[in-house]
Amino acid sequence: xxxxxxxxxxxxxxxxxxxxxxxxxxxxxxxxxxxxxxxxxxxxxxxxxxxxxxxxxxxxxxxxxxxxxxxxxxxxxxxxxxxxxxxxxxxxxxxxxxxxxxxxxxxxxxxxxxx
Amino acid sequence: xxxxxxxxxxxxxxxxxxxxxxxxxxxxxxxxxxxxxxxxxxxxxxxxxxxxxxxxxxxxxxxxxxxxxxxxxxxxxxxxxxxxxxxxxxxxxxxxxxxxxxxxxxxxxxxxxx
Numbered sequence: 001x002x003x004x005x006x007x008x009x010x011x012x013x014x015x016x017x018x019x020x021x022x023x024x025x026x027x028x029x030x031x032x033x034x035x036x037x038x039x040x041x042x043x044x045x046x047x048x049x050x051x052x053x054x055x056x057x058x059x060x061x062x063x064x065x066x067x068x069x070x071x072x073x074x075x076x077x078x079x080x081x082x083x084x085x086x087x088x089x090x091x092x093x094x095x096x097x098x099x100x101x102x103x104x105x106x107x108x109x110x111x112x113x114x115x
Numbered sequence: 116x117x118x119x120x121x122x123x124x125x126x127x128x129x130x131x132x133x134x135x136x137x138x139x140x141x142x143x144x145x146x147x148x149x150x151x152x153x154x155x156x157x158x159x160x161x162x163x164x165x166x167x168x169x170x171x172x173x174x175x176x177x178x179x180x181x182x183x184x185x186x187x188x189x190x191x192x193x194x195x196x197x198x199x200x201x202x203x204x205x206x207x208x209x210x211x212x213x214x215x216x217x218x219x220x221x222x223x224x225x226x227x228x229x
Binding site for chain 1: 148156157158159160163203205208215216217218219220221222
């Protein structure tokens with residue numbers, strides 16, 4: 001059973017549309033992260049979220065992106081007006097202790113295709 | 116700005132052979148990770164290296180860290196087909212308060228041929 005469940009697994013949308021990607025951790029965690037991977041490229045940090053607030057964010061995470069935890073369990077990434085270059089795999093992750101270090105456990109990802 | 120470079124980007128090797136993947140990074144960091152990714156799948160944690168001279172081994176994979184040289188290696192011993200995947204190193208961003216802001220290398224796509 002995955003520790004981090006993401007939905008949808010794949011979403012196709014038209015440019016300019018809003019998209020919401022969801023992440024559900026099984027255990028109760030305070031720290032969550034969103035990363036993205038454009039097809040065939042490196043994995044990039046978007047944002048970290050701690051105790052219902054953004055903790056850190058990258059330059060990629062501009063005003064069209066937002067994160068929230070609307071009901072205390074689901075953790076969402078919203079893209080307000082999608083662009084072609086937003087097409088990527090979006091990974092939610094949580095941190096957990098392993099051998100004295102905080103290790104990221106990634107979800108299976110949500111593939112976003114913007115047409 | 117932290118930069119993480121991996122080489123080679125692509126590696127095709129025969130089963131039974133040994134090889135090393137290199138990961139260089141540009142600024143001091145407290146932590147380095149290695150992840151494996153199968154095609155179309157998520158990222159699986161392999162190793163976390165915390166200190167200079169750290170060495171960790173799991174099966175045919177061994178990772179090491181030289182913080183003075185800002186270099187980590189992932190050594191593959193007697194490769195088998197099941198090791199075919201893309202391997203990423205990732206470095207903890209300096210002055211990172213959240214604890215998991217990672218900068219990833221470009222990945223090394225490993226193909227092990229029978």
